[in-house]
Amino acid sequence: MTEQLLRSSFGAAAAAYAEHRPDYAQDAVRWALDVAPGQRVLDLGAGTGKLSATLLAVGVDVVAVEPDPAMLTELRRALPAVRALPGSAEAIPLPDASVDAVLAGNALHWFDMAVAGPEITRVLAPGGVLAGLWNVMDDRIDWVADLERVSGSAAIGPRDTLSAWRTATADMLGPVAHFRASEQAEFPHGQRRTADSLVATLATRAGMLVMPDPDREAVLGRVRAFLGSRPETAEGEFTLPMLTGVLRARRQ
Template sequence: MDDELLRSSFGAAATAYAEHRPDYAQAAVRWALEPAPGPRVLDLGAGTGKLSATLVERGTDVVAVEPDPAMLTELRRALPTVRALPGSAESIPLPDASVDAVLAGNALHWFDLAVAGAEIARVLAPGGILAGLWNVMDDRIDWVSALERVSGSAAIGPRDTLSSWRAATADMFVARAGLDTRFGSPEQAEFPHGQRRTADSLVATLATRAGMLVMAEKERDATLGRIRAFLGKRSETAEGEFTLPMLTGVLRVQRR
């Protein structure tokens, strides 16, 4: 499926995205920022502000950049004190060497890193950090692995589960962008996380995946119905709230 179509699909579901997508594990954000030379952080491809909110809780000096107007509107509504700018990873509206870290929450895989790599390097101070963070479901858990099989790749796709994230991101920087010429060797880590859900709210969460948003209505309804039926039959998910077992995976590199 066309990456541009998928990339541009989220604005239509900005309100649902803001309501249902999870935040990020605090330990993961701490690790991502650990080597950063200062407190200035750019949340790049910030969406509705899920990662920005976690950064604000840490007292970080954060600026958010997001290309989609609907997502940016939700971010500004949720986080009125955060400086939020229209822009993209390929054209960042910030001066040279103006941030100490660039973080991207569930967004780095959408960037054209062949172009964005130079832009990110431009806005980073010497020694600055580039880190991608992904919330992934823990498919080492039996019912999560079964949910993946039932849902199909549109609802639970590449980088959405622990095993697929490990496979998809291991060589992302080097293979897609040649960032090794501007940055040091990539480091990767995973941190326990979880999200309180009900069967209905998990269905609503999966409905905000890019593959679901571009799906024909009839096919989407059938897929969501199949997921809802599965959750209704599992003892772990059929009644009331449960914790969706997750991890926040982080891939970071340091600016040379």
Template sequence: MEPDARQLHALSFGTAAVEYAEHHPDYAPAAVRWALESAPGPRVLDLGAGTGKLTGTLVALGAEVIAVEPDPAMLAQLRNALPTVHALAGSAEVIPLPDGSVDAVLAGNALHWFDMGVAGPEIARVLAPGGILAGLWNVMDNRVDWVAGLEQISGTAAVGPRDTFSSWRAATAGLHLPSTGVRARFGSPEQDEFSHGQRRTADSLVATIATRAGMLVMPEPEREATLSRIRAFLASRPETISDEFTLPMLTGVLRTRQL
């Protein structure tokens, strides 16, 4: 994605901050534990924290969390949901923290929006020696037949390569390390995924998909046509016509350690 397009997509979420907070899933606790398992201490920066979906999981696991988010509307939702968390305005490119102040930097469905040429040195700066950098993505399990069908009819703006089990590893492998010059400070990346799921109705699944960046920047007629297609598909499947069902998911993790 070109830098201007990436910026447009990254800044789109604030227009749907309330809906994002309501409908987006949290992260599998096992995935977060794995991301942090070799961190040198409990201080964690949730970078690009959005409305606090990953922040809440970190808090529940007992981490000492600082959240940093650039979008004022998303940050307001985070502060409302998690008033005891130290939440700051800032970005991956300008992190408002001192040198060596955190033991891990985690990013939930956000690492791909960072300009790692700038963000990489910033992340390295705020990490303590031996600190962890990890990106997490919630992905739909398209090994399940109806989920594969949903992916096919939705289009890549609604369900992209980072959004499904079959392609998230390849789509994120190159996103996670800082650029040349800082890269040597980090070890080889590791990837793994962990079972997850979200209770949904057809309406709430449509609402979730509607808050994805590709949908938010889409022209309104095209957006409505896409959402109508998705509604019709969900109404046609026995797995999704009941009042509530589980969307099969996984939380994928990429992690590396600062050397």
């Protein structure tokens, strides 16, 4: 299964992504930015606007760039006040030194950093911040760790739990020139779910979207059965224990 197939899988599920994916913890976004309200921030690989919405909430000036037309349509529908442009991390449609921060929500791992790194450096003002944010499940909680085992790597992948995220992202910004050493931090978060809506959330993962229909239904069936067997998730709404993890570096 190629990286290109995975990264291009989301458009077919853009409406479900917009409905079921979580937003980002505001404290995480504030730490990632480390800039004052009113600063210019690029949401790169913006998807349906989950991170853009949180950026608006903390009071910064947002421009969003997204390569997938279906995802971009959902973003524009949800956030008509945000300037949203077609483009990619490897070809950013902005002038040199035009933003104070570049943030990527659950997207940095899809970038070709050999190409995207110089592009991000080009559009980022000196001293500006580059940060990736990921919403991760808190696998220190027993039932979440059990869910990970039941679901398999297609539904809960290599950056989707706290312990895996820490390892997978630690050196992600190392190859990017002209940036100081990166920092990691994690901030409490959560998403209100039911068993059905959590299944729907997991179905928007890239590994699930590219899976043959019978295999996907088998995985989702195991997840439904597991959630129905646990007192934490069997009845009504519950809070999915999460954190927003941040990887941050500053341009020299």
